[in-house]
Amino acid sequence: MTSVSYDIELNGVYKSYPLGKSRIPIFEDLTMTIPDGDFLAIMGPSGSGKSTILNLIGGIDTVVRGHVSIGGSMLDKMSTRALTRWRSEVIGFVFQFYNLMPMLSAAQNVELPLLLTDLSAAERRERVHTILDIVGLADRHDHLPSLLSGGQQQRVGIARAIASDPRILLCDEPTGDLDRKSADEILELLQLLNTKLGKTIIMVTHDESSTRVAKRTVILDKGRFVSEEIAQCA
Amino acid sequence: MRLSPSLLIRQNLTRKLLRSILLILCIGVAFFIFGVLSSFQQGFKGASAQTSRLVVASKVGGNETLPLSYLPEIQALNGVADVTHITRLRAYVENERNIVGANAVDLESYARVYSDAYAFSTEMLRAAGADRTAILVGRTLAERMGWSTGDTVTLTSFVHARSGGDRNWRFTIAGIFDGAEMTTDTSFLLARADYFHTAVMRNKNRVDLFGIQPKPGADTQALAREIDALYANSGAQTRTQSETAFMSAFLEQFANIALLVRLIVGVAFATILMIVANTMIFAIRERTLEIGVLKVLGFSGGRIMCIVLAETLVLFALGLCLGLCLTAVAIPVLADALQSVVPGLYLTPRVIATALALAVGFALACGALPSINALRLPIAAALKHR
Ligand SMILES: Nc1ncnc2c1ncn2[C@@H]1O[C@H](COP(=O)(O)OP(=O)(O)OP(=O)(O)O)[C@@H](O)[C@H]1O
Ligand SMILES: [Mg+2]
Numbered sequence: 001m002t003s004v005s006y007d008i009e010l011n012g013v014y015k016s017y018p019l020g021k022s023r024i025p026i027f028e029d030l031t032m033t034i035p036d037g038d039f040l041a042i043m044g045p046s047g048s049g050k051s052t053i054l055n056l057i058g059g060i061d062t063v064v065r066g067h068v069s070i071g072g073s074m075l076d077k078m079s080t081r082a083l084t085r086w087r088s089e090v091i092g093f094v095f096q097f098y099n100l101m102p103m104l105s106a107a108q109n110v111e112l113p114l115l116l117t118d119l120s121a122a123e124r125r126e127r128v129h130t131i132l133d134i135v136g137l138a139d140r141h142d143h144l145p146s147l148l149s150g151g152q153q154q155r156v157g158i159a160r161a162i163a164s165d166p167r168i169l170l171c172d173e174p175t176g177d178l179d180r181k182s183a184d185e186i187l188e189l190l191q192l193l194n195t196k197l198g199k200t201i202i203m204v205t206h207d208e209s210s211t212r213v214a215k216r217t218v219i220l221d222k223g224r225f226v227s228e229e230i231a232q233c234a
Numbered sequence: 235m236r237l238s239p240s241l242l243i244r245q246n247l248t249r250k251l252l253r254s255i256l257l258i259l260c261i262g263v264a265f266f267i268f269g270v271l272s273s274f275q276q277g278f279k280g281a282s283a284q285t286s287r288l289v290v291a292s293k294v295g296g297n298e299t300l301p302l303s304y305l306p307e308i309q310a311l312n313g314v315a316d317v318t319h320i321t322r323l324r325a326y327v328e329n330e331r332n333i334v335g336a337n338a339v340d341l342e343s344y345a346r347v348y349s350d351a352y353a354f355s356t357e358m359l360r361a362a363g364a365d366r367t368a369i370l371v372g373r374t375l376a377e378r379m380g381w382s383t384g385d386t387v388t389l390t391s392f393v394h395a396r397s398g399g400d401r402n403w404r405f406t407i408a409g410i411f412d413g414a415e416m417t418t419d420t421s422f423l424l425a426r427a428d429y430f431h432t433a434v435m436r437n438k439n440r441v442d443l444f445g446i447q448p449k450p451g452a453d454t455q456a457l458a459r460e461i462d463a464l465y466a467n468s469g470a471q472t473r474t475q476s477e478t479a480f481m482s483a484f485l486e487q488f489a490n491i492a493l494l495v496r497l498i499v500g501v502a503f504a505t506i507l508m509i510v511a512n513t514m515i516f517a518i519r520e521r522t523l524e525i526g527v528l529k530v531l532g533f534s535g536g537r538i539m540c541i542v543l544a545e546t547l548v549l550f551a552l553g554l555c556l557g558l559c560l561t562a563v564a565i566p567v568l569a570d571a572l573q574s575v576v577p578g579l580y581l582t583p584r585v586i587a588t589a590l591a592l593a594v595g596f597a598l599a600c601g602a603l604p605s606i607n608a609l610r611l612p613i614a615a616a617l618k619h620r
Binding site for chain 2: 051055058080084088089099103104107108111113115116121124
């Protein structure tokens, strides 16, 4: 697996949404490459298409024209079934509002994507242990999400996203709902996952200061990248 | 606790426990209504089961009787395979409110003519043949009275006195017979006609009915007309009907009430299930975001659908069990109270099977409709759902 390079390539992507009878274009001709192991922060005003980029890369939305290719797989050519399977193996999603299952404990939430793997119950349990350790929630296994703070819930969200060991993490405003301190902890955790575990991370954020953990930051406006900066601290 | 699809289903059902319980109760009540109503329907149908038999009664009706001497004449008619005669004892046990159906019959021909309705074993017929005061008792009646074979019972007739004026008749039970089907009415007993007509003081050899088994393929309507024509000019004119018509004439007096009850109850059943379906559909629609998240995690549409369907199936299964248990408890009580109106009131396997099929159908529909909608929604849109 590690021999394959999971470079992300968007090529001449045209994307539009229907609005009444006409369609409003979001991207008219978007081309970009995100190399394997990158930590990219995407900023930009609301409605500029940041979430849409993540959705296209994660295979939960499809292009109208153009191509999205990741590690050699052409997402626009895959069937829904193949795409679902591919996503469960390659992509981890982190949401702004965590989106945890309210009736499942922290450990069970993390275990959820592992139900789709061939791992035995014992192997799953061990994996969940390790991951909750990594995100610093070793002592919160059996807590329901409602009993956890926002920062802790987002750690569970990240743990769930990396449970099946995906190469790419897509984070849509992961700290948007958190106070400064919790946000910083989450950002450090993401940086750790990037530097130590080599995950490619694409993070959408509205908060300038959170881009410091990224290797690169791009600014999106009206479907175009208007500037790109390489982070100094990378 | 170990995470598994079944745990997921259980947690989903218990997270709004009150709602789940209320849904199960509603489904239970709906199927209770359904169970009782269908059992009534079956009971009515059972009482007027399809048969080619004819019944000859007095044209005057009421308590008028026919001479037993008609029997060989009817027997001699072309379309008649077999004929038997029936005399009502019109009796009670112990007190006048405790009326029991009791007929004096020629057991041998009766068993032949009614062979498809009641199961008379050769042993019980032989035992009854050996004792003039023997009676055979239907299972339902025996259970109601707590009688068993060998018991001696005393029936008091409202009208028939023995020579000497005594209206008490002592009989010995020679056997308990069953109906051919669960819903067959067996709430009566059969005494020996030869004994009765010898012992009775007045109206010897006058019978209430003749039961006729026509030859296969015989035109029963023509046969009925032929019999009535035969006695048109005699002292005791006859009225010959199919057994079905004879029974439904009796049941007709309840028909309008039955229709009304059926309507009201049917509407109640449908309404409750509609409310249940509506609630479930909304409950699942509430989970559109969750379904979107599961899809993001890599759960396929089929897998998610299975989880949702399993949930609605469990709810309906529990509700169905509750409803059928209530029905099973209620039916014997109702059967006792409505003994004379619906003799064969039972919860039959057929009713249970229909209820099961309905429950499965409703569960699948209630689960499939909203989850198909949620699954069709693009994931990106589902994720915006709050
Ligand atoms: N399912 C959809 N149907 C129609 N229009 C959509 C849909 N999803 C997004 N859009 C439109 O596409 C544009 C880009 O949306 P997107 O969610 O990518 O913006 P964003 O940059 O993530 O904004 P925000 O910072 O507010 O999250 C918006 O104008 C939005 O209205
Ligand atoms: Mg967004």
